[in-house]
Amino acid sequence: MLKISLIVFFLILLFSISLLYGLSRRWKRLASQDSRVLLTGGGTGGHVNPALAMAEGIRNREPETKFLYVGVKGKAESVIVRRAGYPLRFVLSQGFPGLRLSPSTLLFLIKVSVGIFQSMILLLWFAPRWVVATGGYVSAPVILAALLLKSLRIGHTRIYLHEQNSIPGQLNALLGRWVDRVLLTFSQTLSFFPKNGVLVGYPIRGSITQKPREEAQKNLPFRVPADRKVVFAFGGSQGARTINRAIVDALRFLIPHRHKVFIIHGTGLNKSFEYDASKDTERRLQKAYSPEELELIADFYVRQDYFHNIGDVYSLSDLMVCRSGAGSLNEISRLRKPAILIPKANLPGDHQVMNARAMKHAGAAEILYEDTIVEDGVVLEKLEGRFLADRIMRLLQDTDRLDEMARCSGTFLRRQAVERILSEMYEDKAYNNGSGYQALPFKPLLTNGQLLAFLSQSQARNPSHYNPGNLLDDPDDLIYYRHRAAGLLSHNAWQDRNLGVKLIGLTLYSEKIPTLLHMLADRTPVSRFKEFLGGDFEQVGFIRRNVLQALRILNRFDGEVEKHLFMALEDPYFEVRSQACVTASHFGFFLSGQEWWFHALEQRLQDPCFEVVIEAALAIGELGTDSSALEILLRMRESRYWQVRNAALKGIQRLLQRKIIVPSRELLTETGTFVLTSTDFRPHFAIKETYKNLQKYCLEQLLGERPADEARLLVERAVRKHSS
Amino acid sequence: MIFEISNYLLGISDTFSFLRLVNYITFRSIMAALTAVAFVLIFSRHFILFVHRRSLLDQVRETGIDSAFDKRGTPTMGGLLIIGAVLVSMLLWGNWKNPFLLCSVAGMIWFGLLGLWDDLSKVRMKSGDKGMSERRKLLLQGLFAGVFAWVAAGPFSPLGPELATKLYIPFYKHPLLDLGPYAYGAFIFLFVLFVCNAVNITDGLDGLAITPSIFVVGVLGVFAYVEGNRIYSAYLHYPFIRDAGELTIFTAAFVGAGLGFLWYNAYPAQIFMGDTGSLAIGGTMAVVSVLLKQEMLFPLLGGLFLVEALTSQVQDKIGVRWLGRRVFYRAPLHHNLQHKGIAETKVVIRLWIMSGILALIALATLKLR
Incomplete structure (x- = not known):
């Protein structure tokens, strides 16, 4: 029994090998004798039309050419290609859902595997001389099947992939590495395909021309x-x-x-x-x-x-x-x-x-x-x-x-795209598609996360002279980033909205301040369950806190800002209250001398959260206009937290600097009553200091001061940090 | 080794009758502890230099607290010292035919190796945030926890079939209920995972993890002594667990190694235990608690670890990821205290005091039942 099955197995193996060999020979013969072209690509008209334009070009040159169009059922190609009169076959395929473990990924893998198998049969049967793909997920199984057959030495075909956009899609970027030629529309794209990319332009069917x-x-x-x-x-x-x-x-x-x-x-x-x-x-x-x-x-x-x-x-x-x-x-x-x-x-x-x-x-x-x-x-x-x-x-x-x-x-x-493509296919060197066009130095746009890392680093370095326009190479980028950030504000996930708030601040998009203020004051409650666990509003605590931080970076002050800031002092979330105090002292120039602000801050000194009290004390130092501020601050001399006492002393110092109060013997005695014991200290490791100084000295000598490079380094670091 | 040799010699002739000492658990415990301390004190300096030369230095996580900055570059993987000391000490003084000892050592080594892998990958990636992925870590921890749950609750349990699946709680003489092998196995599985990760989270400040661990392991040692002793266990109404006395020696060695490690780990630390140490300690504590039927004592005895783990998880999983707000100022507990303006040394000592009090209360459950 075992013997028989073994013999059968070997017979089948022998048969399939000889079948494949036969098909391979047939392919070679057919491909060299007639002009046979397999076209693929679709999903939208943008992918189908260039393929048809190329087919038109090939047909003009060799009228007997046999074509076969491979597409996906129910998409743009099933209408347009039929109308153009090319034979059409369908395979299975699906858009790439991203690398994660999910049912849709599984479905994708199954569909594409089946699609590859179908494409293999089509390829073996049709035996094309060229495979011309124009992208879209339809073309993926066909290209993969062709590449597979080629690498097994069964396929005798050349694969051309046309990329219409300046940024190749995921599948094109991946598959483009192995195909014979990538035909490009934009010179920027050359940097993605340095080895096999040629710049030909976008093939258009003959009917569109300028008329009087x-x-x-x-x-x-x-x-x-x-x-x-x-x-x-x-x-x-x-x-x-x-x-x-x-x-x-x-x-x-x-x-x-x-x-x-x-x-x-x-x-x-x-x-x-x-x-x-x-x-x-x-x-x-x-x-x-x-x-x-x-x-x-x-x-x-x-x-x-x-x-x-x-x-x-x-x-x-x-x-x-x-x-x-x-x-x-x-x-x-x-x-x-x-x-x-x-x-x-x-x-x-x-x-x-x-x-x-x-x-x-x-x-x-x-x-x-x-x-x-x-x-x-x-x-x-x-x-x-x-x-x-x-x-x-x-x-x-x-x-x-x-x-x-x-x-x-x-x-x-580039003009004459069809002619250029044909010269690539027939290898007649009628056009020079390579030299003369350098790959432009191509910088992809930063993702929102990268942008945030980059801008917040630069902002932290130099808050007073922060200007995102100077940091980005192209002023247009900033405009687009602003619009993208604003788009995030309407997302459902609060994490996205939070990112949007931060980015609006960092890109200085001051037209959006009303939206930010609206978010700050929005009191739409969260679900009961979340509320039970400590949530409050749809615009979660982090968002409201970051709105206040963004307002400081944006640095615009008007009545609306003041009104909302005043409300934020009473927010249920402690970080918002403390940030409101920080923001109040940031705008201290406008707010000082206003009685109600002073009283509101004074009330914040009773806040159950010490973080808020600290910031309120500092804000009182910034806003106070008479000796009552001093009295309030002196009252905190026995506060439980040393940071609060520290903040009170700092506030007094600020009052002195602002010449609200003047130094006096009484002030010395009064501040002398502060409890100065503290539960905290800063350790000082002498050896680490010495080492740091040594390193700094050496680096300065080696590099000199190069502030211009700093911004570039920052971007790279931010990008690397995000992508790794 | 010494245990076997002595017993062999005792069998040969009466001249070696003084070697009967090794049959006393107290004697072997003390010797094991001393050996472990000596081992750590002798080899620490060499080990620290060894680690430093290989640049196996601690990579800082971005916690947003200033003091973490000064700690960059402290040699890590000090857990290897602890594990090494316990192993050497047990090689000398342990009875390796004892299943309790084998289980505990297996737990310590497995979790130690797991932590070592994590530490090494952190060093390689040059970032404290990118060690082994959380999922893989949990998977490997779960692998051991699963096997151990089978050992402890299954048919070959060293505790014997009567005791194996019963659940004891503190302050109550009799077993609360018999959970049956499956429910009890699942309980052990979760318990092991929870404890080892709790210690891992607690290990954040100089000397913070090691001293409470010494307290916990020390108290567990006392329990082991009582439960392994027919008279004391009868007197205190504990189930008598044959052979459990061996764990006293193991825990003693652990306490010794911990003390030796604290010598170098006390603020400002010259070496960190790393995940190697914290996971190994956590794994050991979990295994020993289960073997002594004191799982439910752990929330009290290791209350510090419990609070640290809970604050950290609540803050991160519920607060920051889901609700979009901080539930505590900072998490875990020790960072919260630091944020409130208490210096690292003070935080550590206060938490030592708290865990010491908890250990005393836990010890009181011996009699208060």
């Missing part, structure tokens, strides 16, 4: 008056809520300029339960404007949910307002248009922000960031219509700047 205005006008259902500047605002094929709403809001501010501008608005096709692009826009218009105003608006504003001949609209326009996905940027660049970009925040690697920044650095665009706000209990991204209108008008009136931007836009990205 008259010709473009022909196919459109509306007429644009001749002397108007045209703005085309759109949020991609699906539409973007932020942009749609901002445009509607901006119209009010554009009415005075209605004889100069013309707005073409593509609202997008999104009709999900959550957001219906065209209906929502319509409703917003009706709500915000009176019929008379709507009449005025109709004069310079047209709206449509989708433009089938988008090339014509582009040709008409003088300025774009859009998201900064790779596809949009490339179309804009191809037609040499200037743009106002509104990047979508909090995407993986912040790639829309990075794309937008790349275009801005090239001089072709301006960026507006969206705010995250809570409106009627729903978290939304929002852009103020006023800002948008203001920016649009400023650009349209500055014709020189607009022309300059248009020129820069034209040179921003």
Whole structure:
């Protein structure tokens, strides 16, 4: 029995080895004889369209080429690819849920394993000469299967991976190391793939070209008056809520300029339960404007949910307002248009922000960031219509700047992307895709945690001259970081909100002070269970404490701040009360001489928590304006905690410095009655001091003073600390 | 070793009759303690230098308290000295056929090695926060706790089948209830995990962990003596546990080693015990308490460890991670006292006093039942 099964086993083994050998020979033969190309990539149109553009290019060169498109069922490719007429097969795949032990990770592993197996069969059967992938999680199993077969010497194919964004996605960054060529859109990305990256640009299908205005006008259902500047605002094929709403809001501010501008608005096709692009826009218009105003608006504003001949609209326009996905940027660049970009925040690697920044650095665009706000209990991204209108008008009136931007836009990205890619594939050296373009020194944005570590270190070093703008290389970064921090404030987890509060302080985002104050005064209670364990409000103690710290860093004082600060003195959480006292003495210049503040602080001296008493005593030293302050402080001479007595003495010293009281014999006698015994002391280790001095001396001699490097070192250290 | 040799010689001839002394537990205990003290005092300096030369220095955790700064670079892993002293002393004076001794030594060595691994990885990562991951640490601790729970509550328990699964509480003569092997096993499992981690948390200031440990282990030694003695146990209404007297010798060696270690660990410390020491001490205390059926005495006897562990866990898990506020000013207890403005030396001595009082109360339960 055993013998038979062994023989059967060996026979099966022999059979499968010879089958694989046969398939491998067949693959080699087929791949060298005909042109066979396997395309993959999808999920969104942004991944599918470049693949189709490349296929178009290959077909123009070799019309008999056989194509096979591999995608995932029910995604963008199943519609677009069918319409384009390529044969389509499906495999299983799923987005990467992150490295942790969870059911979704297990499902991911199972699906991708099955997907790899399916892809292997497809590859062995189709025997492609090239595998062309455009990213998106669809392409992962196909690339993995191809790599596996290649490494087993069964596959005879070359793998090309096209990366559309300036920051590669996780899977692309990983798989890109092993494929034959990574075809890149942005020069920044070269630093991710130093060995096999080539800069080719973004392949676009042939239909979009610049036409003269008259010709473009022909196919459109509306007429644009001749002397108007045209703005085309759109949020991609699906539409973007932020942009749609901002445009509607901006119209009010554009009415005075209605004889100069013309707005073409593509609202997008999104009709999900959550957001219906065209209906929502319509409703917003009706709500915000009176019929008379709507009449005025109709004069310079047209709206449509989708433009089938988008090339014509582009040709008409003088300025774009859009998201900064790779596809949009490339179309804009191809037609040499200037743009106002509104990047979508909090995407993986912040790639829309990075794309937008790349275009801005090239001089072709301006960026507006969206705010995250809570409106009627729903978290939304929002852009103020006023800002948008203001920016649009400023650009349209500055014709020189607009022309300059248009020129820069034209040179921003590589042209002839399809031709360049083909030259890479056929290896005919028709284009030079390597040299001439250096990998730009690429600095990824800091994560919120890294940013916090970096800024708080610098702030602690030099609190009086702290300015985050000087610490970051690019002033744009700060603007984006501010918006990102503000976004955190509306998160559900208090840990995120807490981080947001700290970052708003450290990035000096003073426009958000009202929000911070609102959080400080928010009295929404937590659940009963948490309350039982000692919790109090939704904006937990740490948040309220950090709001007060942020207020000190922000260093802005007005009536609202004063009102909230006064309330914080009575907060149920002791750290908030003590920080309120610290903040009060920080703003002592504004508060001194105000009777109610003095009394409130005096009451804090009775606080059950000694931390609060200490800070209150120091604050009284800062705020007191007559000898009653001295009397109050002298009363603490027998306090139980030495830190309180110490603080009282410090307060008296401060009163002396501020010349509220003058030195006198009585003062000496009075302070002499303080209990000076203490339960604490600072040890002094002579040998450690000596050693430290020696080291410091040596280091100074070796390095000299280099304050400029200090900031850089700080960033590196913060990043390392966070990532390790 | 000496125990075996002496008994062998006693069997050969009457000339060696003075060697009968080794059959007295008190004599062997005292000798074991003295040996352990001598061992630590003799080898400490060499050990400290050895550790210093290898740069096996303490890595500071960021606690936000100033005084921790001055402690950077103190040699660590002093636990090895304690473990070494106990082992050498027991090699000389112990009866290695005794299951109680074997269990306790196994616990000490397992937890010691675990702590050593943690210490070494902290040194390698150059950070006091990044030793062994918490999960792995708990897993390895749990492995021993599980095996030990089986030994103590299972069919081969050194305590005998009648006693093995009964639960005794202080101030009450009779067993409170018989938990049965599974519930009692689970209880032992949790108890071991809790105690060893409690000592680990307490080990935060110079000399803070070692002296209370000496108190606890010393009192447990007295209990071992009573319970291992047929007459005293009958008089004090304790279950007589045959062979448990051997634990007196073990605990005596431990107390000796602890005293020797305190010589160098007293403020300002020249060496820290590290996780090697704190886990080994915790593991030993847990194992010995279980073997003497004094698990429920531990919350009283080791009250300091209990409070330290609870404050730390409440502050971190409930307060900072979940409620978003501090429940205490700082945690664990000793940092809270420091934060209130009490110097390290004073905190340590006050906590010694507290743990001494608790040890006395625990000792009083011998008679107060």
